[in-house]
Amino acid sequence: MYKKIIADKLVQACGGKVKSSELMQRIEIPKYESHGDYAFPCFQLAKLEKMSPNQIATNLASQLNDPLFEKIDAVGPYVNVFLNKKMVTSDVINQVLSQGEEYGSSDLGKAGAVTIDLSSPNIAKPFSMGHLRSTVIGNALALIVEKVGYRPIRINHLGDWGTQFGKLITAYRKWGNEQKVREQTIKELLKLYILFHEEATADPLLEDEGRKAFKELEQGDLEAVTLWKWFREESLKEFNRIYDLMGITFDSTNGEAFYNDKMQRVIKMLEEKDLLVESNGAMVVQLAEDLPPCLIKKKDGASLYATRDLAAAIYRYETYGFSASLYVVGNEQSLHFKQLIEVLKKLGFKWAEQMHHINFGMMLKDGKKMSTRKGKVVLLEEVLSEAIELAKENIEDKNPDLANKSAIAEQIGVGAVLFHDLKNDRRNDIDFSLEDMLRVEGETGPYVQYTHARACSILRKGNYQKVENVEMLEGEEAWSVVTKLRQFPHAIERAATEYDPSQIAKFVLELSRAFNKYYGQVRILEENSSKQARLHLVMAVSIVLKEGLRLLGLHAPEEM
């Protein structure tokens, strides 16, 4: 790491009066290329030394020579460090080429397990854009965390339990049609669900019937259970179509129902620790003053989602011994997770500290929450197929001879949708816009994929051959590309520690921009002595782009 070297040099230069680690923090990457690759502002030292910052900068600059540095400038109160381009370029390119897709990998995680609660759609309901966020962010985090040496465990905590199933069973018994449900499970079940609510406003007795049906289900009534299982299976089949398209698999699809028989134990634990208090007829755990109490049991004795989540958290710890447990769930549930973690701490579980609510912003429509009740949701599957269709049109238009058109259109269409969801900070709300999601120009997934395909195309045409040790000759034009390549490991580390996939997305965009600029300026395949060197650079770019895209869950087709 060059920063460390610079810091050490600076320590020497000021006679060891300051610590290297302190200086490391002050060394920055300047905004403007004309200010070099690293910069050190001298204001702090100026106070210590009682000299003007400008003077210190001049002094330091004169003492910082090393073959690694091409130039050291003192500009006002700053020391600007320019790296030796040839040396660093060779170094970086060799590193990327020799490590290949392992470039940027690390063992930060030391093989610890990380459970990730993601996706978690409700059975018998359409897979909405809201679930997309959890799925896409969660999957990217799984890949990122794996890259830094953890063992990700993807858990699809299905919403497969609750009174709504009683309602659904009732509705099915009254108006259901087996054939239709089999053919279009989710659509049919949703219709029944909506119908139930419509009818229930006129006939309140229906609600009771629904509750009764759920009780039957809980008590294991054969017919009710069979129906429930069937709904669950058929729904999952439909979800799997979408997961396949996105290339996502799960290690567990244990949903709410799975924890049904594990809640009693939690309640017992809470009782043993004297944490359960009666309040307005319900049983609650009192938390610190700034947090409202956590509801555990309703007046009627029935459990709540908090209870279920407690059981799930404990189960996960006992099963996987996680070093971190992530819940990729929307912003609006932050209070719930705060309470959950607090209760676990009160139960004496230290590992509760390792649980993190990976919150994300909502998908809004015209600035408002999208409503599932009214059946007016945007279906993910429709968005995906539109994106794929558009990608297909683009291919016909731009590269009609392409082999494997439909497979590649799928990769690009899905890529556009996924990338759109990952490129910004996950906590931002997103106003739903099909137009934005399908965009393929500018800061988009297809733009990055295109850049990668371009690089691959050049490698094919240039007949690229791997060599052991590369001596690079590239200079000025390639420098910004090399600089980006160098930053990949850092972007990964940041994405992993902050649980922020957008760091990777931003990185691949910047690398793509730098490379496309280079591509426009330099004739890579021109026959001259540095052609091979240029090809090595292109190879490195293609490796890093592909790996960056992979970490986001996107494919990197070699042609498009």
Added chain:
RNA sequence: GUCCCAGUAGCUCAGCAGGAUAGAGCAACAGCCUUCUAAGCUGUGGGUCGCAGGUUCGAAUCCUGCCUGGGACACCA
């Protein structure tokens, strides 16, 4: 009412462990394909970083207050 999050170019956003001249993309306009995929590149215009204080040599970035928008706040998840 209490708590949380956000307010940066016409739009979408980046930058926020304080540092030099606040950046991208989209949209608009003007260019660049007989030569490596134009899903690209180059250029132009566009900003009181919500408002007001404070801390600091230095604030879009940290602190306080206010305004605006969104979300959460007991038997839904």
